[in-house]
Amino acid sequence: MAKWLFKSEPFKWSWAMQKAKGAEGQAWDGVRNYQARNNMRAMQLGDEGFFYHSNEGLEIVGIVEVCALVHPDPTTEDPRWECVDIRAVRDVPNPVTLAAIKAEPRLAKMSLVTSMRLSVQPVTDAEWDIVCQMGGL
């Protein structure tokens, strides 16, 4: 199963808000970038991803799971934009900061480092395992 990373500015949509939605999950709407949308199109039910706080925090704070396949984005009439739903699975005990990721040579090719502005990113299995270890999982 593939792994992903979802970025959110915590003052717009935080990990606490995501957790408050519980098992129901939340549509990852508002994405207006083809590459990010294409990543969501590739997602399968049960795929896991990191939840990353951008702008403030700058750290991976949680694990989420895809709970609805890609569907039209409810926040726009534009048929180009689609989104999946995700739900919170668990906290990352020791949030993994961007600085820590950049300081880890084995993560030098991670999208978070190389494609900083992409809001929905693929994560390799190797990267996933390393970040999980760093996060105390």
Added chain:
DNA sequence: GCCAACGTTGGC
């Protein structure tokens, strides 16, 4: 708050 990176738009 600044600015670099980068995606998108629109004129030609």
Added chain:
DNA sequence: GCCAACGTTGGC
């Protein structure tokens, strides 16, 4: 189809 202008993102 190219490319300059412009807007947005996001780290610092």
